[in-house]
Amino acid sequence: MIGISEIETAAERIAGHVVRTPSVPSPGLTELLGAPVTAKLELLQRTGSFKARGATAKLLSLGAAERAAGVVAVSGGNHGIALAVMAAALHVKATVVMPRSAPARSVALAEEAGASVRLTDGMDEAFATATRLRDEGLTLVHPFDDPVVIAGQGTVGLEFAADAGELTDVLVSIGGGGLISGVAAALRALRPGVRIWGVETEGAQAMSEALAAGGPVPVALSSIVTTLSAPAVSRLTYDHVSALVHEVLVVPDREAVRGCLDLAEHAKVWTEPAAGCLLPAARQVRERIGPDVRLGLVVCGGNATTADVMSWAGRFGLR
Numbered sequence: 001m002i003g004i005s006e007i008e009t010a011a012e013r014i015a016g017h018v019v020r021t022p023s024v025p026s027p028g029l030t031e032l033l034g035a036p037v038t039a040k041l042e043l044l045q046r047t048g049s050f051k052a053r054g055a056t057a058k059l060l061s062l063g064a065a066e067r068a069a070g071v072v073a074v075s076g077g078n079h080g081i082a083l084a085v086m087a088a089a090l091h092v093k094a095t096v097v098m099p100r101s102a103p104a105r106s107v108a109l110a111e112e113a114g115a116s117v118r119l120t121d122g123m124d125e126a127f128a129t130a131t132r133l134r135d136e137g138l139t140l141v142h143p144f145d146d147p148v149v150i151a152g153q154g155t156v157g158l159e160f161a162a163d164a165g166e167l168t169d170v171l172v173s174i175g176g177g178g179l180i181s182g183v184a185a186a187l188r189a190l191r192p193g194v195r196i197w198g199v200e201t202e203g204a205q206a207m208s209e210a211l212a213a214g215g216p217v218p219v220a221l222s223s224i225v226t227t228l229s230a231p232a233v234s235r236l237t238y239d240h241v242s243a244l245v246h247e248v249l250v251v252p253d254r255e256a257v258r259g260c261l262d263l264a265e266h267a268k269v270w271t272e273p274a275a276g277c278l279l280p281a282a283r284q285v286r287e288r289i290g291p292d293v294r295l296g297l298v299v300c301g302g303n304a305t306t307a308d309v310m311s312w313a314g315r316f317g318l319r
Helices: 004-014 027-033 051-061 064-069 079-087 104-112 124-133 147-161 176-191 206-213 235-244 254-268 276-288 306-316
Strands: 023-025 039-041 071-074 093-097 116-120 171-174 194-199 247-251 295-299
Touching: 004 051, 004 147, 004 176, 023 147, 027 039, 027 079, 027 254, 027 276, 039 147, 051 079, 064 071, 071 079, 071 124, 079 093, 079 104, 093 104, 093 124, 104 116, 116 124, 124 194, 147 171, 147 176, 147 235, 147 295, 171 176, 171 276, 176 194, 176 235, 194 206, 194 276, 206 235, 247 276, 254 306, 276 295
Parallel strands: 039 295, 071 093, 093 116, 171 194, 171 295, 194 247
Antiparallel strands: 023 039
């Protein structure tokens, strides 16, 4: 299990390379949800998501031989962008493996940063390809199954605990579980009374299915939210979530897209569905906990184009 000391070490390591993103009360979301809301705006992070933290922590932990070999990552979008950009900044050659379903903008951003991008027919094949490239000598920077990466993501929770006012419940999106594992480890150490809720979308339910099965299991992926679409969580992230997270909620893709539109209208921020899914889940938490709830939302990323969101909105009849 990752402890607060590892997260504090990661914070010292990545300081100067990443942004200390703001934690801000949101009057618009407070009115919308009927409860006080504070948002941690990770969409303002370098590369547009929290992923820059874990990628940077891992890159800075590598020895000379590992850096010289070059790094490889598998990604549905944000981890690949983060690794490509941060590796370029640190003069490390990067290869990013993405499924063809990844957003075209994510592929373009990784390529523009100088990474070699390989596209596969699905996430299972992407992970297999990255594993093969690791076996051929590249250094793997896993998106979530790595304690150094998790500690880097945990710096989100470290900052949120320091900067936010009183909170009772914090909501965090889950793909492979690296972000929520780190955030939960930080908050449990610094704000032990706060409940932590995970949020997944239907068709990307790797963590909730793992919790039901008693351990990681492969899942069928069908969600439009590629940035949450891990084919399975890891034992490392499962152990953190099962020990530290109050509950994992699952919401439909349609409601995640509606959440993007609500965040744009009421919070004045442009997010991706991996963050939009927090709003329907927050409504569930508000209804279950009652009027004394004080919500914290980790707004994890904003790497979706206006065309992407409007296309999804049209598909679901939300225009």
